[in-house]
Amino acid sequence: xxxxxxxxxxxxxxxxxxxxxxxxxxxxxxxxxxxxxxxxxxxxxxxxxxxxxxxxxxxxxxxxxxxxxxxxxxxxxxxxxxxxxxxxxxxxxxxxxxxxxxxxxxxxxxxxxxxxxxxxxxxxxxxxxxxxxxxxxxxxxxxxxxxxxxxxxxxxxxxxxxxxxxxxxxxxxxxxxxxxxxxxxxxxxxxxxxxxxxxxxxxxxxxxxxxxxxxxxxxxxx
Amino acid sequence: xxxxxxxxxxxxxxxxxxxxxxxxxxxxxxxxxxxxxxxxxxxxxxxxxxxxxxxxxxxxxxxxxxxxxxxxxxxxxxxxxxxxxxxxxxxxxxxxxxxxxxxxxxxxxxxxxxxxxxxxxxxxxxxxxxxxxxxxxxxxxxxxxxxxxxxxxxxxxxxxxxxxxxxxxxxxxxxxxxxxxxxxxxxxxxxxxxxxxxxxxxxxxxxxxxxxxxxxxxxxxx
DNA sequence: TAACGTTTAAAACAAATGTTTATCAACTCG
DNA sequence: CGAGTTGATAAACATTTGTTTTAAACGTTA
Numbered sequence: 001x002x003x004x005x006x007x008x009x010x011x012x013x014x015x016x017x018x019x020x021x022x023x024x025x026x027x028x029x030x031x032x033x034x035x036x037x038x039x040x041x042x043x044x045x046x047x048x049x050x051x052x053x054x055x056x057x058x059x060x061x062x063x064x065x066x067x068x069x070x071x072x073x074x075x076x077x078x079x080x081x082x083x084x085x086x087x088x089x090x091x092x093x094x095x096x097x098x099x100x101x102x103x104x105x106x107x108x109x110x111x112x113x114x115x116x117x118x119x120x121x122x123x124x125x126x127x128x129x130x131x132x133x134x135x136x137x138x139x140x141x142x143x144x145x146x147x148x149x150x151x152x153x154x155x156x157x158x159x160x161x162x163x164x165x166x167x168x169x170x171x172x173x174x175x176x177x178x179x180x181x182x183x184x185x186x187x188x189x190x191x192x193x194x195x196x197x198x199x200x201x202x203x204x205x206x207x208x209x210x211x212x213x214x215x216x217x218x219x220x221x222x
Numbered sequence: 223x224x225x226x227x228x229x230x231x232x233x234x235x236x237x238x239x240x241x242x243x244x245x246x247x248x249x250x251x252x253x254x255x256x257x258x259x260x261x262x263x264x265x266x267x268x269x270x271x272x273x274x275x276x277x278x279x280x281x282x283x284x285x286x287x288x289x290x291x292x293x294x295x296x297x298x299x300x301x302x303x304x305x306x307x308x309x310x311x312x313x314x315x316x317x318x319x320x321x322x323x324x325x326x327x328x329x330x331x332x333x334x335x336x337x338x339x340x341x342x343x344x345x346x347x348x349x350x351x352x353x354x355x356x357x358x359x360x361x362x363x364x365x366x367x368x369x370x371x372x373x374x375x376x377x378x379x380x381x382x383x384x385x386x387x388x389x390x391x392x393x394x395x396x397x398x399x400x401x402x403x404x405x406x407x408x409x410x411x412x413x414x415x416x417x418x419x420x421x422x423x424x425x426x427x428x429x430x431x432x433x434x435x436x437x438x439x440x441x442x443x444x
Numbered sequence: 445t446a447a448c449g450t451t452t453a454a455a456a457c458a459a460a461t462g463t464t465t466a467t468c469a470a471c472t473c474g
Numbered sequence: 475c476g477a478g479t480t481g482a483t484a485a486a487c488a489t490t491t492g493t494t495t496t497a498a499a500c501g502t503t504a
Binding site: 126 | 420
């Protein structure tokens, strides 16, 4: 079947180029020439470049949300009404993120795409992701709320985004950082290595003491 | 003097548009029309779009590095050979970051630009920043090293990037997050508010316990 | 004042972009 | 077999991009 082949070849090539150079910097001609398909094939199969971008995301996020929901189902059954500890929730999320792209051996691409989704202005993308995948995040947030009853509502919201920011940011900018790290230490780090390092940091961040009262008196430096 | 006026009007407009939409998505015509200057003025005054981008960064980073160096000088004099505590170092950095753009009332723009510098592929930018401003970061890293003698070399390197990631990521994507937060809590957050929340999180992250040994045996979820 | 370099203005440039069209091949199914 | 759908191909489309060019206006200096 030549059709499916063309479609997946476009997706495979597009996700790599998008991850490497961003959306605006990747032209359809870049994609089609590298994928060895006709230029018009993109508009024929996907309709537009925007739709292609969304399709690239969907291919990662659809299985991710499905598995994440399943993992949370299992967790809830396992804990049978008892509160699921924060560490377990974070661990589960990490494991799901690691699992999904393993099939296509492209965790790096997945993380980079997530980073782009956040940082890139592309309004349509943010809207698309929020609409299609907002529910999983809500569910996860709810569980985190139960796991951290002492945290004020707003504080938890922000901390969750802090740690998500850390993870996505470092893992999406991994290549650049890895270059620096190797130059400085000669040590090669794998993604799994990084996640191992991230875990205690993330947990400590979530469990940090509450900030001072919102008065704007800054403490003296010494 | 019409020249300087044109130059700064271009820079003022460019930095806002770049921050809002990214580099590739902002055309020179967008800039010049909004700045009410001639299209050719950009190439005349700056030479190219790349040079304009670098000039936009330089206008923030030059004063930042200058002040940051000065602040570190002061700190080293103050502590006279004794080790400067980590909290003080982080606090000093935060204060410098907050100070610099205050003049032009555009901290948001500054953070967003930093985020773009990280996430955007633009190779020339990363190279430019690393070449011109790498030394300040090295100096800061050294001080952090002295402040955290128990942390293994590589661990400190990564944690520093973790927390930098958190800060830049959240502050650069602030608008989007603020929208969600306001929708959920009706609460409006200022940048200073966010930094207040960030402080304990960052400190806890840096002081987190060391990760498990690099064996890849994942602990059971329960 | 006269001449010079500097800055603006408007137009034109070549190149690259996303998208559409028209034509042809391949396969399906009655 | 043959009508009809589906996909692939190449060409063309209209825009938009960064950059240059040409001309005029301005301001400084001799």
